[in-house]
Amino acid sequence: MASSPPSKRRRKDQSKDDANDVSATSSSTLEKLSPVVVFAHGAGAPSSSDWMIRWKDMLGKALHAVEVVTFDYPYISGGKRRAPPKAEKLVDFHADIVEKAIAKYPGHPLILAGKSMGSRVSCMVACKEGIRASAIVCLGYPLKGINGAVRDETLLQLSVPIMLVQVFLFL
Template identity: 70%
Template sequence: MAPRRASKRKRVHDGGLITVEKQKGEETPVAGWNDTTTSKSSVTNGKENSPLVVFAHGAGAPSTSEWMVRWKNMLSKALNAIDVVTFDYPYISGGKRKAPPKAEKLVEFHLDVIRNEVAKYPDHPLILVGKSMGSRVSCMVAGKDIGACAVVCLGYPLKGINGTVRDETLLQLRVPVMFVQGSKDGLCPLDKLEAVREKMSCANEIHVIDGGDHSFKVAKKHLQLTESTQEGIEDLAGHAIATFVSNLKNM
């Protein structure tokens, strides 16, 4: 079944134009959401059926960076998560920063982190989230036998160093995916991503931050012109992610 054309809607938040596009491919059952068994401790804490989020950092900054900490807190609140787990890939841990290896070489370590956390929260749906490189690795591990419900990509690095479009991993995805992208992200031109989304077989959605760069930073002049705030724009993105995750329950 070929993916259907995307439907598009636009809305204004704090004066900033935000575009949300949805596109559904083949209907793929979402693992681990409707068939979970809720533990007593989860009910007591008001977290029944709340997702476990495993959040991977990008190539240039560890999990303790200001950006990662801010988004971890936002995701925890927006998704009412049982936990939002961040971690450092080996190349960046221990205080010594090295050049990141190829994404494929990080898959096994990422899987070990996920399996360890799933063992702690076996009754909760698993959502994979990644920043830039971390989103690419998250898409790679989503196809493994870990029961992932969906992937959320924060600034997916579609273009490689030589400018080639790296779409192989996305075309192999079978779980729903959401892209959050800045309209001025040079690593992921929106027209290139749209062409890839047309070919993807899984359900997919995109939330575009108007004027945002690879880390969603919007220039002050643009914020002034649109009467927006950086916090308001990021909060709206968090709300869009929450809606995407909530809708998984109906798939």
């Protein structure tokens, strides 16, 4: 025998009209619910690459972000490409970018995102004290290092939801 669904109770001070009217919520309240996304590039291409720009736009639309912040790590900025340093050496720089985004949008949820190496560093930043990410989106994650070592220690420390997306390129 099927039971009837539970009744939806309203607080005594909530009017019947407000219960189903989204317009009763101010636009500033809805705006505060929009996340700020900090999106880090991979080892080989800067934030100005076509790939990063395309994904920045898609993430912004899909997540209804108030802003998608992109940046270049120091080793790649200025148009001079060099080999990236170890990911651990990028964490403090990345965390500074995150802290500036949080300061610009206080009260907004924080979503960290990255491509490959940027995903790995984003996860490391999420483990730092004082960084309260709501979620992490990894567009590719370098789980195995060049020497074959598995890089899962940071993933195992995370206590926030993480979405790992493997991006395939078909030519």
